[in-house]
Amino acid sequence: MIPRIIHQTYSTTSLPDHFLQYSSLLRVIHPTWEHRLYDDKACTQLVKQSFPELIEIYDAVPYNIMRADIFRILAVYLYGGFYFDLDVYFHKPIDELITYKSVFAKELILNEQDLALNPDHHPIRIANYGFGSEPGNPFFLTIIQDWLLNKGKLLNIKSENDILEMTGPGMLTRLYHSYFANRTSELLLLDLGSHICPRCNHHQCQFGDFASHLHLGTWRWKK
Numbered sequence: 001m002i003p004r005i006i007h008q009t010y011s012t013t014s015l016p017d018h019f020l021q022y023s024s025l026l027r028v029i030h031p032t033w034e035h036r037l038y039d040d041k042a043c044t045q046l047v048k049q050s051f052p053e054l055i056e057i058y059d060a061v062p063y064n065i066m067r068a069d070i071f072r073i074l075a076v077y078l079y080g081g082f083y084f085d086l087d088v089y090f091h092k093p094i095d096e097l098i099t100y101k102s103v104f105a106k107e108l109i110l111n112e113q114d115l116a117l118n119p120d121h122h123p124i125r126i127a128n129y130g131f132g133s134e135p136g137n138p139f140f141l142t143i144i145q146d147w148l149l150n151k152g153k154l155l156n157i158k159s160e161n162d163i164l165e166m167t168g169p170g171m172l173t174r175l176y177h178s179y180f181a182n183r184t185s186e187l188l189l190l191d192l193g194s195h196i197c198p199r200c201n202h203h204q205c206q207f208g209d210f211a212s213h214l215h216l217g218t219w220r221w222k223k
Contacts, residue, residue, distance in 0.1 A: 001134045002098040004033040005081030009068050013039045018216075019086040026084065029093045034081075040064075043071045050078055057147060061167075062157050069128065069167035073143050080135030087214040088130055091195065094210050097188065102133040104176065105190040107169055107213075108204035126173040126189075127205075129213045139179050146175060 008023065015023055015037075027035055038046070047058045051074055058070055072083040082094065082103070097103045107127035115123060133140065147154060147167075154166055164170045180187060190208035197205040197212065205213040 001101050002082070002103070002132050003080045003135070004030075004095075004098065005079055006030065006033055006035050007038070007072065007075045007079070007081055007083045008036070008086055009038045009043060009071060010086060011040050011064070013037055015086065022089055022214075023086055026088070026090055029090050030095075032095075036075075038071070038075070040067075043067065046078070047071065047074060050074070051144070054144065054147065057151055057154060061154055063163060066154070066157070066163055066167045069163075069171075070147070072128070073140055076131065076133050076135075077137065077140035077144070078135065080133060080137075082132035083130065084211070085129040085213065087216040088207065088211050089214055090211045092210055094132075097132060097210075100132075100188040102131070102137055102139065102187040103190065104131045104172075104187060105207045106192050106204075109192070121170075122173055122177045124173075124177075125169055126176045127207070127213065128169045128172045129205075129215070130207045130211065131172075139175075142179055143171070143175055146171070 006026065010019065023035075023037070044055075044058070047070075048055050051058075054070070054074070058067055061067060061070070075081075076083050082097075105127045107125045107129075110118070110121060110123045110125060115121060150166065153162075157163055157166070161170075165174075190210070192204060193206040193209040195206050195209065195212050198214065205215055207213065
């Protein structure tokens with residue numbers, strides 16, 4: 001169902017050492033997969049050619065991380081395959097996951113205190129650092145439609161949280177639980193796995209037992 005393609009992005013095609021080691025490990029573990037690394041120019045070109053209705057929004061959003069968030073959705077919708085952030089460390093290959101229509105992962109499970117502060121949030125937060133799908137999956141079309149409907153909010157970002165909720169895991173979580181509420185047979189949702197996040201020291205940020213997200217957070221402007 002899912003083609004053996006792995007999409008990743010960076011500002012240029014020359015990766016710094018701390019990202020190159022993880023990207024190289026990904027390639028070693030997945031020797032039969034096609035690896036596509038897009039720089040900023042390639043990302044813009046793809047949006048312009050394949051999603052002309054989005055290029056105005058794509059160019060106008062105020063932060064590069066938002067363009068990266070948007071692009072990963074479009075690339076997987078267009079070509080299928082998996083997207084992974086460059087700071088994802090692989091423990092084993094993901095070949096067994098290609099039989100599903102789509103694959104997502106739990107990023108974390110909110111506790112009662114978190115939910116009290118954010119009562120409109122779903123307790124299971126969905127990760128956007130890594131996911132996979134067959135090409136043309138209609139779920140991603142609902143995301144594109146959401147961006148078009150919320151263009152004003154996308155262009156009026158005041159905080160890091162706004163980014164998380166408009167193009168990042170907050171957005172993905174909201175639309176995921178809405179869309180897949182009655183379609184659970186169409187996907188695989190990976191649990192948090194057995195690995196402990198080296199930064200959080202908890203069972204979170206895990207792509208099942210396949211990989212760990214080190215969430216280096218190079219885009220953030222707050223400590």
